[in-house]
Amino acid sequence: MRNTLIFTTLFMVVLYIGACSKKVAILPEDTRGKSTVPVENTDAKMKSPVIVTRDKTAQAVETQDYQFRDIYFDYDRYELKSETIEILSEHARQLKENQNVKVLIEGHCDEWGTIEYNLALGERRSNSVKSFLVKYGISPDRLSTISYGKERPLDPEHNASAWAKNRRAALVTGS
Amino acid sequence: MKSTSFIFNLLVLCLTMLTDSSGQNDVYMRVQSEKYQPVYLYIKPLQSKDRPELARQLQNYIISDLEKTRFFKIILTPDPDKILLNDSASTADFGGLQTISQAYFEGQLEWSQNSVALRGTLQGLPERYLIFTQKYTSPQASIRWMAHRIADDIVLQLTGQPGIASTQILFINKSKNLALMDTDGDNIRQITNNKSLNMSPCWSPAGDKVAFISYIKNNPELIIMNLENKETSKLSKQKATYSSPIWSPDGKKIAFTLIKDGNSDIYVMDNQGNNLKRLTDNSSIDTSPSWSPTGREIAFTSDRSGSPQIYIMDSNGQNVHRLTYETNYSDSPVWSPKGELVAFVAREKTGFHIYSIDVNGENLRCLTDGRGSNENPSWSPDGSKLTFASNRNGNWNIYIINSDGSGLSQISTTGANTSPKWSPRLSREVAKG
Numbered sequence: 001m002r003n004t005l006i007f008t009t010l011f012m013v014v015l016y017i018g019a020c021s022k023k024v025a026i027l028p029e030d031t032r033g034k035s036t037v038p039v040e041n042t043d044a045k046m047k048s049p050v051i052v053t054r055d056k057t058a059q060a061v062e063t064q065d066y067q068f069r070d071i072y073f074d075y076d077r078y079e080l081k082s083e084t085i086e087i088l089s090e091h092a093r094q095l096k097e098n099q100n101v102k103v104l105i106e107g108h109c110d111e112w113g114t115i116e117y118n119l120a121l122g123e124r125r126s127n128s129v130k131s132f133l134v135k136y137g138i139s140p141d142r143l144s145t146i147s148y149g150k151e152r153p154l155d156p157e158h159n160a161s162a163w164a165k166n167r168r169a170a171l172v173t174g175s
Numbered sequence: 176m177k178s179t180s181f182i183f184n185l186l187v188l189c190l191t192m193l194t195d196s197s198g199q200n201d202v203y204m205r206v207q208s209e210k211y212q213p214v215y216l217y218i219k220p221l222q223s224k225d226r227p228e229l230a231r232q233l234q235n236y237i238i239s240d241l242e243k244t245r246f247f248k249i250i251l252t253p254d255p256d257k258i259l260l261n262d263s264a265s266t267a268d269f270g271g272l273q274t275i276s277q278a279y280f281e282g283q284l285e286w287s288q289n290s291v292a293l294r295g296t297l298q299g300l301p302e303r304y305l306i307f308t309q310k311y312t313s314p315q316a317s318i319r320w321m322a323h324r325i326a327d328d329i330v331l332q333l334t335g336q337p338g339i340a341s342t343q344i345l346f347i348n349k350s351k352n353l354a355l356m357d358t359d360g361d362n363i364r365q366i367t368n369n370k371s372l373n374m375s376p377c378w379s380p381a382g383d384k385v386a387f388i389s390y391i392k393n394n395p396e397l398i399i400m401n402l403e404n405k406e407t408s409k410l411s412k413q414k415a416t417y418s419s420p421i422w423s424p425d426g427k428k429i430a431f432t433l434i435k436d437g438n439s440d441i442y443v444m445d446n447q448g449n450n451l452k453r454l455t456d457n458s459s460i461d462t463s464p465s466w467s468p469t470g471r472e473i474a475f476t477s478d479r480s481g482s483p484q485i486y487i488m489d490s491n492g493q494n495v496h497r498l499t500y501e502t503n504y505s506d507s508p509v510w511s512p513k514g515e516l517v518a519f520v521a522r523e524k525t526g527f528h529i530y531s532i533d534v535n536g537e538n539l540r541c542l543t544d545g546r547g548s549n550e551n552p553s554w555s556p557d558g559s560k561l562t563f564a565s566n567r568n569g570n571w572n573i574y575i576i577n578s579d580g581s582g583l584s585q586i587s588t589t590g591a592n593t594s595p596k597w598s599p600r601l602s603r604e605v606a607k608g
């Protein structure tokens with residue numbers, strides 16, 4: 001009797017673990033109107049990815065040792081958040097001090113959303129960054145934008161952390 | 176409010192089916208209705224003393240293509256003289272045309288060194304009068320392709336419309352290049368090799384050209400490629416991001432999305448890239464245009480209500496009205512070839528599912544279920560099926576489903592394959608590739 005009870009309990013535990021291990025990707029929470037901090041900003045110290053380009057003049061050039069960190073966005077959003085405005089202001093200061101540097105602002109999206117819609121959303125994100133820099137006083141001639149939609153994710157995984165990293169604008173510098 | 180309108184729609188649907196008052200006499204819709212009578216097709220098993228295995232394969236390919244149409248009840252008949260005719264089959268009804276209800280097909284095979292010839296003969300029953308006879312030849316390595324041609328001709332003779340077995344599916348492959356494949360997933364071949372990101376492919380109505388977006392010069396450009404000689408020309412002249420090109424049904428215009436300074440709107444231009452006309456003009460994301468088969472209207476996605484939904488406008492941009500209300504997030508509209516339905520994707524917890532809706536906004540139907548996300552639907556040229564991309568089995572691959580949501584089949588396995596576009600019916604030369 002006692003053994004049966006133990007066995008049944010173990011069996012239920014095993015079933016429970018088995019049920020929990022099936023991970024299904026679930027739509028990220030819509031945070032419209034809520035301010036969120038980007039998840040796991042572990043890439044902050046990493047260089048912005050260099051786009052593979054046939055145009056040899058657009059080589060990535062680091063402005064001394066300054067890292068142009070990615071600007072993150074909320075799910076389905078393209079507005080700048082208060083935390084990212086601080087980072088972007090720092091980027092703007094750097095650009096003001098180094099007038100010869102040009103920037104290509106890439107807009108990227110997570111995998112939620114269609115290919116075509118995300119191309120437009122990515123463009124909105126890069127344009128948000130460009131508008132901010134122009135308002136800051138950077139000449140628009142130094143700024144160009146491109147959207148990659150969801151075609152070039154930084155993190156190919158299918159979880160909230162990867163999606164947060166992929167919802168970004170990246171600043172790629174050249175001269 | 177929502178449940179009453181749903182019940183109302185259901186009642187309307189039931190009444191329509193009972194009275195059959197619909198003016199839509201399309202073949203594929205008849206397949207769905209209970210009154211549909213299939214054509215009884217008696218087929219003599221293909222025989223060959225020299226190559227029995229190839230003969231059996233060819234027969235199976237032909238029967239498979241015919242069965243996919245759902246028009247036929249196929250009966251293998253070794254002896255045509257002993258065919259027991261089905262009494263209940265009166266006359267089959269395809270779009271109001273009275274046509275043959277029972278037929279017999281036989282093929283005589285001839286093998287030479289590397290090729291095979293099949294003399295196919297189709298006869299109407301019970302008199303066994305000749306409907307058509309045709310000789311098909313093919314290299315032995317391409318008997319599958321020969322089967323497609325034979326099946327399509329049988330469908331043409333018995334239903335009045337050519338079959339779709341020899342159409343093609345255009346898609347984006349793992350290396351982000353354009354590729355083509357047969358509708359059974361065979362014969363995959365890459366058609367661009369520009370080492371850049373390519374996306375949003377689409378067919379010209381004649382099936383002789385494709386348009387697509389390419390990042391060749393590090394900027395999204397609209398490219399047209401001639402399929403025969405692979406020559407390309409650039410249609411994008413503005414300094415902006417081009418997206419989602421789609422040829423008008425008469426081939427004279429291309430609608431597309433232009434994204435400039437963060438704003439995404441729908442434009443149309445002629446097929447030389449001139450005479451640009453702006454069709455939408457607001458701060459929302461407007462994208463993914465799809466022409467009605469008459470060319471008089473365009474369906475598109477807009478998030479002007481707060482989230483993406485499907486809208487319809489006249490082809491000059493006037494009379495914009497919303498189509499989708501019952502789904503929270505709707506995108507990628509594709510107008511059916513016969514003009515009565517719009518298929519689209521609606522986002523749910525784990526991803527997108529494929530839906531269709533009548534163009535008057537009624538009869539919302541969900542066509543896919545299960546795990547993962549299903550995106551970029553595209554209609555077959557006869558409106559009987561849809562192809563789409565899905566990651567339900569892990570990688571992104573191409574699938575086909577009947578327009579009523581039945582018969583799901585996976586046709587590519589080498590994922591990541593995305594953005595499938597079903598070709599129009601093709602001339603034999605273009606289809607060969």
